[in-house]
Amino acid sequence: MLDFLFSHKRSPIAIDIGADSIKMLQMHRVGGVVGVCACGRWRFPQSAPSEPAQRREMIVSAVREMLCNGGFRGRRVATVLRCDELGIKNVRLPHMPEKELIEAVRWEARERFGFEVGADQLAYINAGEIRAGGEIRDEIVLLAVSPETLQGHLDLLDELKLAPEHVDAEPVALFRTFERFLRRRVDEQAVTVLVDMGLLATRVIVARGRQIVFIKSIDIGGKNFNEAVSKRLNLSVEEARDLRLRSMFETSAPAGTPESEPDAAPTDRAESVSYAIRDAIRSEAEALGREIGLCLRYCSVTFRGLRPDRITLVGGEAYDQAARELLSENLQMECRLGQPLKNVDVSGADLGSDRRGMLSEWAVCTGLALRYVDVANDTQEGDHGEHRLSA
Numbered sequence: 001m002l003d004f005l006f007s008h009k010r011s012p013i014a015i016d017i018g019a020d021s022i023k024m025l026q027m028h029r030v031g032g033v034v035g036v037c038a039c040g041r042w043r044f045p046q047s048a049p050s051e052p053a054q055r056r057e058m059i060v061s062a063v064r065e066m067l068c069n070g071g072f073r074g075r076r077v078a079t080v081l082r083c084d085e086l087g088i089k090n091v092r093l094p095h096m097p098e099k100e101l102i103e104a105v106r107w108e109a110r111e112r113f114g115f116e117v118g119a120d121q122l123a124y125i126n127a128g129e130i131r132a133g134g135e136i137r138d139e140i141v142l143l144a145v146s147p148e149t150l151q152g153h154l155d156l157l158d159e160l161k162l163a164p165e166h167v168d169a170e171p172v173a174l175f176r177t178f179e180r181f182l183r184r185r186v187d188e189q190a191v192t193v194l195v196d197m198g199l200l201a202t203r204v205i206v207a208r209g210r211q212i213v214f215i216k217s218i219d220i221g222g223k224n225f226n227e228a229v230s231k232r233l234n235l236s237v238e239e240a241r242d243l244r245l246r247s248m249f250e251t252s253a254p255a256g257t258p259e260s261e262p263d264a265a266p267t268d269r270a271e272s273v274s275y276a277i278r279d280a281i282r283s284e285a286e287a288l289g290r291e292i293g294l295c296l297r298y299c300s301v302t303f304r305g306l307r308p309d310r311i312t313l314v315g316g317e318a319y320d321q322a323a324r325e326l327l328s329e330n331l332q333m334e335c336r337l338g339q340p341l342k343n344v345d346v347s348g349a350d351l352g353s354d355r356r357g358m359l360s361e362w363a364v365c366t367g368l369a370l371r372y373v374d375v376a377n378d379t380q381e382g383d384h385g386e387h388r389l390s391a
Helices: 052-069 100-113 148-159 172-180 185-189 222-234 237-251 268-302 321-329 360-373
Strands: 013-019 020-029 033-043 076-081 085-096 122-132 133-144 164-171 191-197 202-208 211-218 309-315 336-337 386-388
Touching: 013 360, 020 052, 020 360, 033 052, 033 360, 052 148, 076 148, 076 172, 076 360, 085 100, 085 211, 100 122, 100 133, 122 211, 133 211, 133 237, 148 164, 164 172, 164 360, 172 191, 172 211, 172 309, 172 360, 185 336, 191 360, 202 268, 211 268, 222 237, 237 268, 268 309, 268 321, 309 321, 309 360, 321 336
Parallel strands: 013 076, 076 164, 191 309, 309 336
Antiparallel strands: 013 020, 020 033, 085 133, 122 133, 122 386, 191 202, 202 211
16 A cells, blocks of 8 residues: 555565464566565464564564574565555445546545545555446445554564565455466456455455455454364363364375375374364354355345356465365355465475465465566556555
8 A cells, every 4th residue: 555666676575464473475586487585484372462562572573583584685575454454445436537536535535434544545446337226336445544553564664674665455465466367368357256264354355357346354263263162172272273273284285295195094083173173163164154155245236247156265264174165065166275376486485384285374475575576467556456545
């Protein structure tokens, strides 16, 4: 949402500060090959304080350590504002010239958000024409950040002595990761549904072709699953989280590894644990499925004929096979695990996982980095229909 754009040879460092971990990624382009040249990941301990000042101290310490030890070069960074840090509203406006639309968007933002919205705090996505009653209107997605949130974000970077090149909105960065595969003419009307399953919430992004048309944050995430397992199996929340993580690792082995071979059958105990977890999270997964279904129904009614044939799941919680299967059953649709670093050379970096794996938790960070190095997409302002109202 915020740009200080200069011409540089090396890509900035992408920093994604999430609810459960901090991920940092730097890419380069050698000829026609995009690769990861540096990376780092730090996970918040289960006992991490929720008090903002203490959490900020942990973030500063962790980022400094990764900058020193992760092989990163330079101080230029691209960062992201999470959905819970943004105000997101849908409005419908009459079709009008862009100059008039910008003024209308500013007026709507002042009316709809509970904070003063400056030019550098606001972006909008024109999702396209819709029919509202007997009128043709434009569906507009407003994205805004409060002055306090933005200043706190910039102060954090200043404390780290980092230079912000770009501050992105989380949904836009996430879609950029997969938008690069939508290059054919046949993809112009393709419907993409991305579901980012995080610890505290799940984000839903719907796009038609290379155009984002819908964004929604749902307050159901891995924390709900952990609590459900804790209650059902009489474990502490920490024990339930560890049990789910072990189960995810056992059931999400990448193709080509010994764990994925047909004769490497799971033990009876592993199967028993898997079934117990599935039963425990069923109610929460079905609730999440209903919410996602409402999102898809809204899109099919608003943008007539907009119906996906599959859903791509990303984020750390997307590795939960039981959750994927329950969502697929509930939505009557294939829910597949996304691979954000597909076609990116990761041989020179330690991403904390088997390099043949899906690396789905890196989706947002990848989108931040790809803004600068994607061969097929020398990204410009206004991509995905996003417009920034620069001062």
